[in-house]
Amino acid sequence: MDRAKTPDLAALDPAAVRAAIRAGGWTGITAGLAPGFVQANLVVLPASDAYDFLLFCQRNPKPCPLLEVTDPGDPHPGRVARGADLRTDLPQYRIFRRGTPAGEARRITDLWREDFVAFLLGCSFTFEAAMQRAGIPVRHLDERHNVPMYISSVMCRPAGTFAGPMVVSMRPVPAGLISQTVQVTARSPLAHGAPIHIGDPAEIGIHDLSRPDFGDAVTVHDGEVPVFWACGVTPQVAAREARPDIMITHAPGHMFITDLRDEDLEGDPR
Amino acid sequence: MDRAKTPDLAALDPAAVRAAIRAGGWTGITAGLAPGFVQANLVVLPASDAYDFLLFCQRNPKPCPLLEVTDPGDPHPGRVARGADLRTDLPQYRIFRRGTPAGEARRITDLWREDFVAFLLGCSFTFEAAMQRAGIPVRHLDERHNVPMYISSVMCRPAGTFAGPMVVSMRPVPAGLISQTVQVTARSPLAHGAPIHIGDPAEIGIHDLSRPDFGDAVTVHDGEVPVFWACGVTPQVAAREARPDIMITHAPGHMFITDLRDEDLEGDPR
Numbered sequence: 001m002d003r004a005k006t007p008d009l010a011a012l013d014p015a016a017v018r019a020a021i022r023a024g025g026w027t028g029i030t031a032g033l034a035p036g037f038v039q040a041n042l043v044v045l046p047a048s049d050a051y052d053f054l055l056f057c058q059r060n061p062k063p064c065p066l067l068e069v070t071d072p073g074d075p076h077p078g079r080v081a082r083g084a085d086l087r088t089d090l091p092q093y094r095i096f097r098r099g100t101p102a103g104e105a106r107r108i109t110d111l112w113r114e115d116f117v118a119f120l121l122g123c124s125f126t127f128e129a130a131m132q133r134a135g136i137p138v139r140h141l142d143e144r145h146n147v148p149m150y151i152s153s154v155m156c157r158p159a160g161t162f163a164g165p166m167v168v169s170m171r172p173v174p175a176g177l178i179s180q181t182v183q184v185t186a187r188s189p190l191a192h193g194a195p196i197h198i199g200d201p202a203e204i205g206i207h208d209l210s211r212p213d214f215g216d217a218v219t220v221h222d223g224e225v226p227v228f229w230a231c232g233v234t235p236q237v238a239a240r241e242a243r244p245d246i247m248i249t250h251a252p253g254h255m256f257i258t259d260l261r262d263e264d265l266e267g268d269p270r
Numbered sequence: 271m272d273r274a275k276t277p278d279l280a281a282l283d284p285a286a287v288r289a290a291i292r293a294g295g296w297t298g299i300t301a302g303l304a305p306g307f308v309q310a311n312l313v314v315l316p317a318s319d320a321y322d323f324l325l326f327c328q329r330n331p332k333p334c335p336l337l338e339v340t341d342p343g344d345p346h347p348g349r350v351a352r353g354a355d356l357r358t359d360l361p362q363y364r365i366f367r368r369g370t371p372a373g374e375a376r377r378i379t380d381l382w383r384e385d386f387v388a389f390l391l392g393c394s395f396t397f398e399a400a401m402q403r404a405g406i407p408v409r410h411l412d413e414r415h416n417v418p419m420y421i422s423s424v425m426c427r428p429a430g431t432f433a434g435p436m437v438v439s440m441r442p443v444p445a446g447l448i449s450q451t452v453q454v455t456a457r458s459p460l461a462h463g464a465p466i467h468i469g470d471p472a473e474i475g476i477h478d479l480s481r482p483d484f485g486d487a488v489t490v491h492d493g494e495v496p497v498f499w500a501c502g503v504t505p506q507v508a509a510r511e512a513r514p515d516i517m518i519t520h521a522p523g524h525m526f527i528t529d530l531r532d533e534d535l536e537g538d539p540r
Contacts, residue, residue, distance in 0.1 A: 051321040058324065058336055066328055079427075157349075 009033060014081065014257045018089040027091045027106065029253035031125065031141070036262055038191070039255035040067055040080070041121040041232035042090060044108070044248040047072045050117040052160030056238060057119065059157040063166050063234035065122040065190040067258070073114040080258040086118050092251035096236070099243040104251055111248065121232050123255055124169055126191035126262045127184070134184045136177050139218045146253055147171070148212035149231050153205025154196065156234065161242035167231040168196060170209065172224040181227060190265040197228040204228065214252060279303060284351065284527045288359040297361050297376065299523035301395065301411070306532055308461070309525035310337055310350075311391040311502035312360060314378070314518040317342045320387040322430025326508060327389065329427040333436050333504035335392040335460040337528070343384040350528040356388050362521035366506070369513040374521055381518065391502050393525055394439055396461035396532045397454070404454045406447050409488045416523055417441070418482035419501050423475025424466065426504065431512035437501040438466060440479065442494040451497060460535040467498040474498065484522060 009017060009026055014034045020026050030039055045053055050072075057064035068080045075086045087109045095102050095111070105111070124147065128138045140147045147169045154166040173181050178198060186194035197204045209226060210217045214233055220226060239247050250256060279287060279296055284304045290296050300309055315323055320342075327334035338350045345356045357379045365372050365381070375381070394417065398408050410417045417439045424436040443451050448468060456464035467474045479496060480487045484503055490496060509517050520526060 051324065054321065054324050054328065055339055058328070058339055069325055069328055 010035065014259050015083060017257050018081070018084055021091050022085065022088045024106075029146075030091065030255045030257060031253060034257050035129065038067070038258045038260040038262055038265060039123045039125045040258055041123050042086065042248070042250040042256050043119040043121065043235050044086070044116050045119070045244055046113065046246065047115040047117055049161070049242065049244040049247075052162050052242065053119065053235070055159035056156070056162040056235070057121070059159050060166070060234070061189070062192060062196060062230035063156065063232065065192060066119065067122055067190060067260070068120040070118040072117055075112060075116075075118065077118065077120060077258075080120060080260055081256070082259060084256075086256065087112050090250050090254055090256050092254035094249050094251045096239055096244075096247040096249070098245065099240040099247070108248055111246075120256060120258070121235075122188070122191040122265060123232055124192055124229060125255070126265055127188050127229075129262055130184050130188065131181065134180060136173060136181055136184065139172050140216065143218055145216035145218055147215050148209070148217050149214035149233055150201075150206045151213045151237060152228070156238065162235075162238040163241045164234075164238045166196070167214070167233040167237055168204065168228040169215075169231040170201075170212075170226050170228050172218065172220040173227045175223055175225050178225060178227065185229070188262070188265045192229045192231070195227045196230050199225055201226055201228075280305065284529050285353060287527050288351070288354055291361050292355065292358045294376075300361065300525045300527060301523060304527050305399065308337070308528045308530040308532055308535060309393045309395045310528055311393050312356065312518070312520040312526050313389040313391065313505050314356070314386050315389070315514055316383065316516065317385040317387055319431070319512065319514040319517075322432050322512065323389065323505070325429035326426070326432040326505070327391070329429050330436070330504070331459070332462060332466060332500035333426065333502065335462060336389065337392055337460060337530070338390040340388040342387050345382060345386075345388065347388065347390060347528075350390060350530055351526070352529060354526075356526065357382050360520050360524055360526050362524035364519050364521045366509055366514075366517040366519070368515065369510040369517070378518055381516075390526060390528070391505075392458070392461040392535060393502055394462055394499060395525070396535055397458050397499075399532055400454045400458065401451060404450060406443060406451050406454065409442050410486065413488055415486035415488055417485050418479070418487050419484035419503055420471075420476045421483045421507060422498070426508065432505075432508040433511045434504075434508045436466070437484070437503040437507055438474065438498040439485075439501040440471075440482075440496050440498050442488065442490040443497045445493055445495050448495060448497065455499070458532070458535045462499045462501070465497045466500050469495055471496055471498075
């Protein structure tokens with residue numbers, strides 16, 4: 001059976017989903033695909049920028065939880081995804097030059113260089129699944145939106161040329177479920193972990209929830225409290241400061257699907 | 271009061287203990303000093319070797335749990351220890367040239383270079399204190415020995431020039447306390463976390479517990495099981511492969527005392 005051609009993509013295993021994406025059979029966002037498996041943010045940089053960015057991740061593990069770093073020139077993250085190719089296996093890429101968006105692409109095979117290092121960072125999809133299993137609503141999923149993201153006033157610890165504010169994602173949570181939300185998400189430190197702020201958005205420099213810097217606004221009902229998590233878009237904002245010659249990331253929502261299971265990100269690292 | 275001169279060094283806070291060490295008032299091992307505060311392994315390398323070593327730590331977080339990485343030339347790890355100086359605040363240093371031990375020193379002020387990067391790694395003292403609080407015996411402490419350490423057959427994931435086997439420490443645990451030992455130590459992933467092996471030493475390439483590669487042998491009583499943890503001496507063995515021009519570490523047992531509390535290393539990173 002050619003599994004890449006079956007209609008129910010969501011039910012496929014990670015390798016089959018990646019194969020479908022590679023073949024051009026899927027160009028949309030990856031939310032809901034290969035449920036139970038870890039999806040990842042991608043950041044590709046030349047080796048000359050890799051030390052500063054690796055240190056930035058070490059110093060800012062909540063927005064930048066590292067799952068894997070490839071060797072220079074190697075597009076195969078074999079430890080987290082057997083047979084995968086980071087040049088073709090994401091549905092959409094975003095290219096930055098000197099820290100500024102410079103277009104999107106469906107594959108980056110022609111842009112790949114022998115000095116490129118790829119960083120894979122954990123993603124909030126992992127803890128959203130855990131929230132849903134615990135009966136906690138995830139508003140943007142219910143409203144079929146992208147999660148709202150904001151540039152906060154919380155500053156990252158700088159590392160070499162990389163510096164800037166932390167980008168946060170927001171999910172409204174009923175007041176009675178906040179404690180459970182913290183506990184459920186804290187279990188996955190490699191997927192941004194526990195919230196970094198709960199309550200008044202102004203305290204972290206956010207003055208209008210209806211106008212996110214990335215993604216879409218969502219409804220906040222009476223009795224709900226905005227809860228904020230560190231977000232994997234943070235490197236894109238730090239790159240405005242670092243201005244690397246070239247940086248390639250996933251396009252928002254178009255993540256890399258790994259072979260890791262969500263529960264692999266819980267607790268003690270391997 | 272000049273606290274550095276009081277006789278009961280163990281009761282002092284971390285800054286006072288560091289001041290006493292800096293002043294030459296303490297040259298011994300640091301076990302038992304500033305109880306409740308995190309002690310750290312030190313690895314100093316030239317910037318040219320720093321990327322490979324940082325990646326080695328990322329790929330091997332159990333033996334190399336990173337607490338802090340300083341900027342090149344900066345000997346002050348201000349985030350984990352206010353006012354500290356890594357050139358003077360450890361009681362004894364070990365110097366490696368081309369990966370080979372080349373002497374020890376009481377301070378490294380004269381060796382310090384503008385391109386030196388210092389790495390601080392979590393240390394087993396943190397989880398040993400937690401074991402003792404939980405009523406689990408820690409044999410080498412009871413026998414007033416250094417912990418026995420072995421070069422295992424478990425290979426680290428290589429990173430650039432750094433590669434080699436994992437060094438492990440061993441503590442014999444009564445069979446009835448193994449489950450509790452795993453749980454207690456798993457709470458501190460930044461202090462090596464849960465054991466990497468429990469039981470037959472031969473399964474990880476250790477054929478004679480009475481002949482450790484580092485530290486001292488300890489008694490294993492009937493009914494006790496050897497339990498093995500990843501160990502912060504691993505970088506010294508990886509350096510035999512990498513052969514950096516110069517590498518400076520703490521001398522075994524002579525750790526750097528931080529301002530972090532043991533409980534700061536539990537759970538979700540900050």
